[in-house]
Amino acid sequence: MPTLHWHKREEAVRAATRAPYRLLEALPELSYGDAASENLLIQGDNLDALKALLPYYAGRVKCAAIDPPYNTQSAFAQYDDNLEHSIWLSTMYPRLELLRDLLADDGSIWVCMDDNEAHYLKVVMDEVFGRKNFVANVVWQKKSSPQSNATWLSDSHDHVLCYANNKEIWRPNKLPRTEDQNAIYKHSDEFDGINSDGSFYGRGPWFPGDFTLSLASGQRGKQFAKTGESANIYPITTPSGREVLPAKGRAWAYTQESFARLLREHRVFFGQRGSNKPCIKRFLTEIQDRGVVPMTTWHYSEVGENRIAMQEVKQFDENSPFATPKPEALLMRIVTIGTNPGDIVLDSFLGSGTTSAVAHKMGRRWIGIELGEHAVTHCVPRLKKVVDGEQGGISEAVGWKGGGGFRFCRLGPPIFDENAHINQSIRFPVLAAHVWFSETHTPLVKAGKSPLLGVHKETAYYLLFNGILGDQSRDGGNVLTGKLLAKLPKHNGPKVIYGECTSLGEDRLRREQVAFKQIPYDVKHR
Numbered sequence: 165m166p167t168l169h170w171h172k173r174e175e176a177v178r179a180a181t182r183a184p185y186r187l188l189e190a191l192p193e194l195s196y197g198d199a200a201s202e203n204l205l206i207q208g209d210n211l212d213a214l215k216a217l218l219p220y221y222a223g224r225v226k227c228a229a230i231d232p233p234y235n236t237q238s239a240f241a242q243y244d245d246n247l248e249h250s251i252w253l254s255t256m257y258p259r260l261e262l263l264r265d266l267l268a269d270d271g272s273i274w275v276c277m278d279d280n281e282a283h284y285l286k287v288v289m290d291e292v293f294g295r296k297n298f299v300a301n302v303v304w305q306k307k308s309s310p311q312s313n314a315t316w317l318s319d320s321h322d323h324v325l326c327y328a329n330n331k332e333i334w335r336p337n338k339l340p341r342t343e344d345q346n347a348i349y350k351h352s353d354e355f356d357g358i359n360s361d362g363s364f365y366g367r368g369p370w371f372p373g374d375f376t377l378s379l380a381s382g383q384r385g386k387q388f389a390k391t392g393e394s395a396n397i398y399p400i401t402t403p404s405g406r407e408v409l410p411a412k413g414r415a416w417a418y419t420q421e422s423f424a425r426l427l428r429e430h431r432v433f434f435g436q437r438g439s440n441k442p443c444i445k446r447f448l449t450e451i452q453d454r455g456v457v458p459m460t461t462w463h464y465s466e467v468g469e470n471r472i473a474m475q476e477v478k479q480f481d482e483n484s485p486f487a488t489p490k491p492e493a494l495l496m497r498i499v500t501i502g503t504n505p506g507d508i509v510l511d512s513f514l515g516s517g518t519t520s521a522v523a524h525k526m527g528r529r530w531i532g533i534e535l536g537e538h539a540v541t542h543c544v545p546r547l548k549k550v551v552d553g554e555q556g557g558i559s560e561a562v563g564w565k566g567g568g569g570f571r572f573c574r575l576g577p578p579i580f581d582e583n584a585h586i587n588q589s590i591r592f593p594v595l596a597a598h599v600w601f602s603e604t605h606t607p608l609v610k611a612g613k614s615p616l617l618g619v620h621k622e623t624a625y626y627l628l629f630n631g632i633l634g635d636q637s638r639d640g641g642n643v644l645t646g647k648l649l650a651k652l653p654k655h656n657g658p659k660v661i662y663g664e665c666t667s668l669g670e671d672r673l674r675r676e677q678v679a680f681k682q683i684p685y686d687v688k689h690r
Contacts, residue, residue, distance in 0.1 A: 168253070225508045226267075232276075303323065305464045403439075586687065649678070
């Protein structure tokens, strides 16, 4: 597969691996609402923050929705314009890698971008996520009117690149039907219609759908694989006595047998005079709960525009520093397609906080990461108001009344120092999560009060650290002895045990099916 090359690409490719694992330190004074909430607002560099999340959230994020800098003249104003493009690519590559590792197998990522970098981003995402996992390039109309001062063409759209983590198993949710989409279902006849009081009799209103298929389209192979085209090309006699055939290059969508069944069920319409070619009755009552397959063009009237987004943000900050925030309706569309209630939504370029606000209102769990001071000055106030039940944006559409909460965290020191030694401030749950992830590449959702971290693929993993056994044995129970081994939770199979050292010989370890790993030397620090 072709790859994109740029200045210092190799450094960017290794950046995610070289980023240190850091602690996440909670700040109760900036947290809000339900103290037990799983929602996280993290202030700090998003590369380090994403790395810090891996031991806890790898493979758990259902939807990543990010709005990174578009790399215009204002995006990286401190850099030489000749280097700007390369720096932008080097910034994005390792972050996309970590976002991929955090996604669930059936998760998806959505990235907003304009024409400055969208096409280069597509090539990079093909490499990181696999070209086979590309889903769509959604075009969002972000402006409702042209710019009169535009030198060339008025910029009126953005791209939203969507990739599945595994396209073979990821399936988008359908969108709820709108009143306009339902309004076309208004036809009725003596079998199906509307009573004088407005109630339905029969199957209710319907829409006359096409009764034919194109012989040149992809429908041909699916529809005629077993029967052949000729089985769907036959004369039909209308109620008026007229004999009709499908137009040239088309065939009936149903075989003669199916057509006869549809006639008996009064599902075919030949026009008011009974002389037209047949149509199929599509009843609203039979499809209204199925939803609508999302399209790849999103109109501002459906998902909002930049102007609306500015108005939403100004409800929280009249002097907002965000030039092009995203409207809540746009994120609502993404979250609707990509998640279900209770799923985790992640935005590592949180900006004004829109993604987290929308996810919260829609009953999703969320993680938002923002580097700047506005994580405190803008995101915290906005999300506090969301918890309190503010009624802007999508609140009315989703019936939001308030509730929940979030925890505010900052990035703390690295787990390992520059000599790859474990930071002295590290406590058992932190190192346990790191060890478990290093061994299994899965998150340790919660570290218990046991040296047994868990069993993965028939191997048990133990950590002897910081007196987890709660006794006064040798070095606080951090040294693996025969006596301590007998006290460990039992596992009939291979065992990996981390500790400061062991007094057991190689033969004894082999008999006990123990692979001993010494802290700190055998603990991976990258």
